[in-house]
Amino acid sequence: MSALLSFKSGVHPPDEKAITAGIASRRLPFPDELILPLSQHLGAPAKALVQIGDRLQRGDMLAEASGFISAPIHATAAGTVKDIALWPHPNGGSVEAVRIKVDPYSTQQTRPRMVPRWEDLEPSQISDAIREAGVVGLGGAAFPAFVKLNPPKDQKIEVLLINGCECEPYLTSDHRVMLERAEQVHTGIRILLKGLGITKAVVGIESNKPDAIEAMQKAAPTDLDVSIQPLQVKYPQGAEKMLIKAVTGKEVPSGALPSVVGAVVQNVATVAMISEVFETGLPLIERIVTVTGRGIKKPGNWVVPFGTKLRDLLDQCGGLTDDAEEVVFGGPMMGLAVGNLDVPILKGTGGVLVLSKDECKQQEVMPCIRCGRCLEACPIFLNPQKLGSLARVERYEEMVETHLNDCMLCGCCSYACPSNIPLSQLFAMSKNQLRKISS
Amino acid sequence: MDAELILRSVLILGGVGLVFGLLIALANQKLKVWEDPRIHDLEELLPGTNCGACGTPGCHAFAEGLALGEQEPVGCTVMGPDDINDVAEYLGVDAGEANRRIARLLCAGGSRQAVQKSDYAGVDTCKAASVVAGGGKGCTWGCLGLADCEVSCTFGAIYMNDDLLPVVIPELCTACNDCVVSCPKDLYVLMPVSQELIVQCKNLIDGDAAEDLCSVACTACGKCVQDAESGLIEIQNGLAVIDYDKNELANPKATSRCPTGAIIWLEGAQFQESPSELRMEAI
Numbered sequence: 001m002s003a004l005l006s007f008k009s010g011v012h013p014p015d016e017k018a019i020t021a022g023i024a025s026r027r028l029p030f031p032d033e034l035i036l037p038l039s040q041h042l043g044a045p046a047k048a049l050v051q052i053g054d055r056l057q058r059g060d061m062l063a064e065a066s067g068f069i070s071a072p073i074h075a076t077a078a079g080t081v082k083d084i085a086l087w088p089h090p091n092g093g094s095v096e097a098v099r100i101k102v103d104p105y106s107t108q109q110t111r112p113r114m115v116p117r118w119e120d121l122e123p124s125q126i127s128d129a130i131r132e133a134g135v136v137g138l139g140g141a142a143f144p145a146f147v148k149l150n151p152p153k154d155q156k157i158e159v160l161l162i163n164g165c166e167c168e169p170y171l172t173s174d175h176r177v178m179l180e181r182a183e184q185v186h187t188g189i190r191i192l193l194k195g196l197g198i199t200k201a202v203v204g205i206e207s208n209k210p211d212a213i214e215a216m217q218k219a220a221p222t223d224l225d226v227s228i229q230p231l232q233v234k235y236p237q238g239a240e241k242m243l244i245k246a247v248t249g250k251e252v253p254s255g256a257l258p259s260v261v262g263a264v265v266q267n268v269a270t271v272a273m274i275s276e277v278f279e280t281g282l283p284l285i286e287r288i289v290t291v292t293g294r295g296i297k298k299p300g301n302w303v304v305p306f307g308t309k310l311r312d313l314l315d316q317c318g319g320l321t322d323d324a325e326e327v328v329f330g331g332p333m334m335g336l337a338v339g340n341l342d343v344p345i346l347k348g349t350g351g352v353l354v355l356s357k358d359e360c361k362q363q364e365v366m367p368c369i370r371c372g373r374c375l376e377a378c379p380i381f382l383n384p385q386k387l388g389s390l391a392r393v394e395r396y397e398e399m400v401e402t403h404l405n406d407c408m409l410c411g412c413c414s415y416a417c418p419s420n421i422p423l424s425q426l427f428a429m430s431k432n433q434l435r436k437i438s439s
Numbered sequence: 440m441d442a443e444l445i446l447r448s449v450l451i452l453g454g455v456g457l458v459f460g461l462l463i464a465l466a467n468q469k470l471k472v473w474e475d476p477r478i479h480d481l482e483e484l485l486p487g488t489n490c491g492a493c494g495t496p497g498c499h500a501f502a503e504g505l506a507l508g509e510q511e512p513v514g515c516t517v518m519g520p521d522d523i524n525d526v527a528e529y530l531g532v533d534a535g536e537a538n539r540r541i542a543r544l545l546c547a548g549g550s551r552q553a554v555q556k557s558d559y560a561g562v563d564t565c566k567a568a569s570v571v572a573g574g575g576k577g578c579t580w581g582c583l584g585l586a587d588c589e590v591s592c593t594f595g596a597i598y599m600n601d602d603l604l605p606v607v608i609p610e611l612c613t614a615c616n617d618c619v620v621s622c623p624k625d626l627y628v629l630m631p632v633s634q635e636l637i638v639q640c641k642n643l644i645d646g647d648a649a650e651d652l653c654s655v656a657c658t659a660c661g662k663c664v665q666d667a668e669s670g671l672i673e674i675q676n677g678l679a680v681i682d683y684d685k686n687e688l689a690n691p692k693a694t695s696r697c698p699t700g701a702i703i704w705l706e707g708a709q710f711q712e713s714p715s716e717l718r719m720e721a722i
Contacts, residue, residue: 085644086643086644086677088579090572091572091573092569092570092571092572092573092574092579093573093579094579094580094643094644336571336572337557337571337572338557338572339556339557339559339571339572339573339574339575339576340556340557340572340577341556362560362561365562394566422561422562422567425561425562425567425570425571426562426567428570429562429566429567429569429570432566432569432570432623433566433623436623
């Protein structure tokens with residue numbers, strides 16, 4: 001077999017997936033209270049449609065999209081609206097959220113729904129149904145999924161890429177989706193191919209998941225051009241631009257979207273969810289979340305309704321160990337440290353990582369020795385060393401000239417730095433400051 | 440090498456130099472731009488910090504404004520009264536009406552008052568901490584206490600007190616705006632010293648939930664609204680907001696029943712209930 005496809009640069013962190021990869025996903029019991037922030041996706045926050053005291057059934061829409069790039073939000077369990085007020089958000093701010101007191105006697109059955117046969121729908125109707133269901137990218141960025149089905153008119157889409165790389169260490173939620181819901185993923189691919197009006201799809205999976213590759217290959221359709229492409233194990237293989245480069249050999253230009261090179265990328269969990277929307281009529285209200293790390297007593301993969309408080313989820317996993325030190329939403333490379341156990345699980349939360357003291361030892365930051373390892377690691381060929389020294393002295397405009405906006409905060413530079421300089425944190429800070437300056 | 444060659448080079452080089460020198464002298468006369476000589480003198484009198492607090496790009500631009508009569512000497516917030524008088528005397532104008540402003544921090548939740556939900560470890564600046572779960576403080580609006588403002592202050596007018604809150608020394612503050620820009624939580628405002636009634640809080644949560652996060656939070660109970668002259672204070676989005684257009688109506692009575700001490704009557708520096716030795720050093 002020839003060498004596996006990949007991209008240039010990148011890093012090889014230990015994958016640590018063995019902790020949860022073999023654990024089948026289980027449904028989390030419904031908590032007593034759900035917190036549903038109106039901002040769970042990229043774009044404009046949703047607009048609340050409910051009032052305090054309203055009774056909701058599981059799957060009812062409680063907030064509508066408020067713009068093109070926005071997504072509606074649905075009740076993830078039956079209950080009563082207790083409050084609509086500010087609540088801590090995993091990003092460190094406070095945002096408007098609908099608090100639902102879950103009805104403990106409800107069977108949590110959903111209302112009977114009319115589900116149209118997707119085979120008979122027009123592409124625009126498929127896109128609308130995905131939009132109405134509040135489906136966003138489940139890979140982490142939570143970008144509304146229907147937007148990708150409506151590329152600019154002058155750009156011709158040739159291939160649908162399905163992202164099953166899951167290159168973040170520790171996380172196994174996409175892995176479980178491919179093992180447990182391979183059929184659904186393939187149905188989802190059919191729906192998306194119809195929505196895009198094309199026939200070619202490629203599923204990219206890192207070669208450290210041979211069982212997922214096998215399961216996906218077994219379920220692959222014979223009447224469509226859908227292939228399963230094993231990829232080299234390298235971080236950040238699952239980044240949109242890196243996946244496109246590995247599979248098609250094309251490079252997405254700076255500042256452009258994948259549609260420029262004729263590709264649309266969707267995460268496997270998103271695709272499985274889209275298929276579910278057309279099978280059951282249910283909107284996006286739950287997902288598989290990996291709870292892992294050495295700071296949690298019982299790691300596992302859970303089907304979690306959105307809005308479940310982190311505290312409730314951790315309790316369900318046996319609680320924290322004595323040496324638990326840090327809780328992260330997402331993986332260790334790009335995840336966000338969480339500062340408050342009352343924050344809810346959101347649409348974009350694919351994993352909760354609880355690190356023990358040993359796993360997150362703080363290293364002393366030393367001066368830059370100009371070794372160039374960050375340049376070798378950066379998958380989009382930036383100069384993190386220069387960006388880092390500019391960030392230290394707060395010269396943000398010069399950072400933009402040094403292409404800060406192309407940085408996706410993958411964390412390769414921080415990982416590669418022998419002086420332990422927290423480069424990607426400095427870049428996140430600079431992006432934040434620039435947003436503040438421009439507003 | 441003969442003497443003639445030496446002589447010739449000297450003459451050629453000297454001649455070229457003379458011609459260009461004349462050209463420059465001519466250009467100096469023909470292309471001369473007249474500048475008010477007072478601008479130079481005024482710049483000498485100004486502090487030369489180029490801080491921009493007066494609203495112009497720097498001291499030279501302010502001096503130009505003074506010479507043209509577009510600026511008043513009190514427009515410079517860095518100079519003391521004596522220096523302002525010197526400038527006014529030099530120009531033979533009135534010093535102008537002083538409406539002195541200083542920076543005020545709209546948060547009184549230091550390490551002893553506000554709840555810390557998690558500890559931040561990393562680059563020790565507020566800007567860097569604020570991108571990691573907002574810094575770990577229970578109140579997502581509050582001061583992180585990592586002293587970005589103290590570092591940014593050109594005039595050494597800010598020091599951190601024992602509660603890790605920045606104290607602005609009124610005598611040294613020039614309202615240059617540097618701390619306002621440096622704060623990632625946008626907690627600073629420049630306000631006239633005549634505005635003595637201040638709500639030292641930006642927390643938009645109301646009731647017990649706010650007090651659970653910080654002992655000096657505004658709980659939006661509305662007692663100050665009742666105690667103040669009508670229309671002066673209003674509860675907006677879970678926070679008492681003072682209408683400073685009606686500042687002449689303000690008096691200390693509004694603070695009398697505040698259960699948390701979020702609204703205060705302020706003369707001089709903030710956070711004086713917890714004096715620090717640092718203050719002694721700074722002054």
